[in-house]
Amino acid sequence: MSELLKVTHLHKEFGKNVVLKDINLTVKKGEVVVIIGPSGCGKSTFLRCLNGLEELQDGVITVDGLPVEANKREITKLRQKIGMVFQSYELFPHMSVLDNIILAPLKVQRRNKEEAVREATELLDKVGLLDKKDYFPRQLSGGQKQRVAIVRALLMHPDILLFDEVTAALDPEMVHEVLETMLALARSGSTMLIVTHEMAFAKAVADRIVFIDKGEIVEETTDVADFFKEPSTPRAKKFLSTFTYE
């Protein structure tokens, strides 16, 4: 499998506050990588860096061999290769569900409207929201909004999808429907980079687990089942133990 995303020596700080230090990571095509770690460990900032929403102090990020650099003209081209789904959905409130989804394909990729609508309709149907296509975001539940946001990202045909704690703002009963959607995506061969606090989901979906703590990668493994049973570093062990009650 070819390398799709490559991060080398990424260093990010806000003022004097070092958020990420010397991060190295490679994601292959079709791979599902799950990033876990305590709150404030830098994992969300990491995803934002990958999408060129943050400026780096050092290091290189490439997607398909092309460098991701914030504030460069080429960044809009690159972002089309990278889909991102936010914790707070961030649908555009003044547009219907369908308009939200086809906006970027029409305006950015200059695609044919009929074709874009047809594909949007198919995808909405797949996530069970076809009947909501003319609704406005505020008429949807959190889980529905998040599924629309996923469809919106998908319609751009990105090479890789980034998920930033997409279930963290949801009521518990809605978490499941969103995770189901993501699981289906993973099984269909999408390349995904997921930040999450849902450990059971991480275990089910991940090809590889990356554990970040205090801005650095502490543990990285493809033995997903083993990691959750017996992590090799004490910091990961301590983190995982916060999810169990004995």
Added chain:
Amino acid sequence: MDKETLVSYIPLYRDALLLTLKIGWQGILFSFVIGLIGAAITHFKVKVLKTIVGIYIELFRNTPLLVQLFFIYFALPKVGVKITAEACGVLGLGLLGGAYMIETFRSGLESIPIIQTESSYSLGMSKLQTFWYIILPQAVSISVPGLLANVIFLLKETSVFSTISLMDLMFTAKDLIGMYAKTIECLFLLVVFYLIMLLPVSIIGALIERRLRYAGFGD
């Protein structure tokens, strides 16, 4: 009150109202354009222009329209810039209003969370596309009550036009009082005609505000 006097004065007041409305809506349209452009400049933090916009806002928000009009109408011709009284009214109202409109649009723009911009960027949209398709429509609809308040404010401000000898409502009233001393009738018509001009705007404003407060997109 003398009925006959009232009736005979009505056409004069009507003409004055039409003149006020003509200058008023042109000036307001002008202020709207200034407002959008100025707000876009401050939003994108365009170098130099941003500073100019800032100075413009401070200058025109901190001086009375009357003084602005006097400057444009009486002072500028002395350095070779001559314009008609009507154009002066439009220009003065537009410049004054623009300073307020920029602020209104700007606070609308600022109220849109930054993550909406990021979410648009993440779809590959450019800065300009993000502004045009995502931020501006939301900001404008948030700004509507403020914009309407500005419109009422500007229509009220037109009452100083008489000082540059435009025959608006105030001019007509003052003129008629001076000539025929039918003070009560003149003042009565003055109030009535201002109500005709401003009450509808005020009512529409109240309705829109209520709608915005209780609803949002999609109702």
Added chain:
Amino acid sequence: MLDLGIDVLFKGTNFLRLLQGLWVSIEISLISVVISILLGMIVGVLMTMNNPILHVALKVYLEIVRIMPQMVLLFIVYFGTTRVFGLDLSAEASAIIVFCFWGTAEMGDLVRGSIKSISKVQFESAYALGMDKVQTYWYVISPQTFRRLVPLSINLITRMIKTTSLVMMIGIVEVLKVSQQIIEANRKISPNAAFGVFAVVFLLYFMVCWPISRLSNYLEKRWV
């Protein structure tokens, strides 16, 4: 060189007269602002009470102020009162009456807004402690509204000063009237005086209003 006609201002007492004219506007503004703030507080509190008649009356009052240009009000009071009541109000007195009428409404609305912004639970918890209405307003509500109101009241001063430029229309000799007199008197020797004088008046207004609105902005950012 282009004659900008600024020299006129340095002749005799011209500049001093201009400043005296400006002071007339500022004086009227300050008197009106002080009265407006005091009356406005009362009106504002009255508006938050649940008396239906009071509520409607105040609403009508506010709406009149909101849509009638101050100039129209000035005309009504200055020209109208003489005719109807046979009163001979001076122009200054008329101006102060009108600006207080307007300012009280503005201030009242600000006071109402800042009281309304305090959550109902604050009132309820004060009542729950056994305080009466007056005590609640005095000890609990007013300290919280005060900080919001100071910058807004200061802002009212600049608006008042700008609005008082209208009084030249009812014959008060203020800065604009003085300017016209100076320009008129020097028409022969300094034909371009209009430029210099009105430019200076523009700047004078700016120099008075700008610091005040800065202060208001500063306090608003710091306190709210």
